[in-house]
Amino acid sequence: MVKAVVLGAAGGIGQPLALLLKANPLIDELGLFDIVNTPGVAADLSHISTPAKVEGYLPPDDGLKKALTGSDIIVIPAGVPRKPGMTRDDLFKINAGIVRDLATGIATTAPKAFILVISNPVNSTVPIVAEVLKQHGVFDPKRLFGVTTLDVVRASTFVSEIVGDLSLAPKVVVPVVGGHSGLTIVPLLSQSSHALPASFSKDQLQALTTRIQFGGDEVVKAKDGAGSATLSMAYAGAEFAVKVIRAIKGETGIVAPSYVHLSADKASGDALKKEIGTEVEYFSAPVLIGTEGVVEIKPLGTLTEFEKGLVAAAIPELEESISKGTLFITASKL
Numbered sequence: 178m179v180k181a182v183v184l185g186a187a188g189g190i191g192q193p194l195a196l197l198l199k200a201n202p203l204i205d206e207l208g209l210f211d212i213v214n215t216p217g218v219a220a221d222l223s224h225i226s227t228p229a230k231v232e233g234y235l236p237p238d239d240g241l242k243k244a245l246t247g248s249d250i251i252v253i254p255a256g257v258p259r260k261p262g263m264t265r266d267d268l269f270k271i272n273a274g275i276v277r278d279l280a281t282g283i284a285t286t287a288p289k290a291f292i293l294v295i296s297n298p299v300n301s302t303v304p305i306v307a308e309v310l311k312q313h314g315v316f317d318p319k320r321l322f323g324v325t326t327l328d329v330v331r332a333s334t335f336v337s338e339i340v341g342d343l344s345l346a347p348k349v350v351v352p353v354v355g356g357h358s359g360l361t362i363v364p365l366l367s368q369s370s371h372a373l374p375a376s377f378s379k380d381q382l383q384a385l386t387t388r389i390q391f392g393g394d395e396v397v398k399a400k401d402g403a404g405s406a407t408l409s410m411a412y413a414g415a416e417f418a419v420k421v422i423r424a425i426k427g428e429t430g431i432v433a434p435s436y437v438h439l440s441a442d443k444a445s446g447d448a449l450k451k452e453i454g455t456e457v458e459y460f461s462a463p464v465l466i467g468t469e470g471v472v473e474i475k476p477l478g479t480l481t482e483f484e485k486g487l488v489a490a491a492i493p494e495l496e497e498s499i500s501k502g503t504l505f506i507t508a509s510k511l
């Protein structure tokens with residue numbers, strides 16, 4: 178039996194994500210929590226002829242607790258999205274408190290669940306969840322994941338466009354490491370499963386890298402005030418969630434990129450810190466997932482000089498965002 182829960186389930190990401198999870202036969206129960214509209218979303222989805230039993234919950238009458246009870250995997254897309262001109266960090270003011278409160282509910286009701294954080298700024302919201310869980314004595318770094326899959330999905334799509342065959346997109350694999358915001362998004366294009374054209378220039382490589390790093394801005398601009406990526410995020414979030422569920426169910430060899438606490442597997446986490454030359458606490462990398470969560474954080478492998486520069490440029494912003502998220506919880510305790 179697998180119970181999946183979406184927190185923020187009535188939103189732009191939450192609804193299509195809930196649809197994709199309802200469509201997946203690996204899920205037996207789907208809990209939908211939001212501060213509005215979940216009864217309607219749940220009633221609608223419940224008519225779909227797939228096995229998952231769907232329930233919608235609202236805050237009154239302990240709705241969060243009821244939604245979380247018995248959950249195996251919790252996906253969090255709750256919070257406000259960007260408008261043109263905003264950075265993801267500009268969302269911190271509102272989203273930090275939302276994520277803290279939801280994490281508190283998880284700590285008390287479903288401390289063993291796998292937690293997948295979508296809410297931005299991911300580089301800070303994941304540390305917020307970790308610190309809340311620590312305060313409740315239930316932090317297991319193996320079970321906490323920042324969802325960076327959209328960066329990987331974008332990289333696959335953009336590379337296949339350049340190769341000139343969009344039908345390759347589902348097969349193209351490009352590791353994207355670091356974090357989930359601007360310069361902290363580091364695509365390792367030299368390791369693309371499908372090579373870029375031999376004629377690809379340095380300028381073209383820089384332009385493609387920038388497009389992957391700022392793909393979110395492309396959507397924010399096109400939506401012109403109506404939010405950020407929702408449909409592609411729901412696709413990416415469901416893809417990642419389903420990989421985690423397959424791992425929970427015992428499938429072996431599942432590797433997915435994610436932003437994790439580097440103590441999730443001490444040996445490989447320490448090796449990664451050495452590789453990138455800093456003591457950064459969280460980093461996104463391909464991660465081997467098993468029934469108990471993170472089994473191994475994969476090394477970055479051989480980087481080009483250009484990619485080494487990208488990693489170095491990512492670290493200061495990453496460290497600042499991590500410390501901002503951490504302090505949001507630890508400082509309020511003082």
Ligand SMILES: NC(=O)c1ccc[n+]([C@@H]2O[C@H](COP(=O)([O-])OP(=O)(O)OC[C@H]3O[C@@H](n4cnc5c(N)ncnc54)[C@H](O)[C@@H]3O)[C@@H](O)[C@H]2O)c1
Nearest residue numbers: 185187188189190211212255256257258295296297327410
């Ligand atoms: N990780 C990524 O790659 C990625 C990609 C796209 C968007 N995002 C982020 O995901 C978040 C959601 O984006 P969206 O477009 O779905 O926004 P949205 O405004 O359409 O939906 C957010 C939902 O969260 C709900 N919500 C607010 N406070 C809540 C609370 N306390 N408990 C439960 N639900 C609550 C709202 O009612 C709303 O339904 C944003 O922070 C956005 O930046 C992340």
Ligand SMILES: O=C(O)C[C@H](O)C(=O)O
Nearest residue numbers: 259297392393394405406
């Ligand atoms: O760009 C955003 O604000 C949303 C998301 O993080 C994205 O990458 O699309």
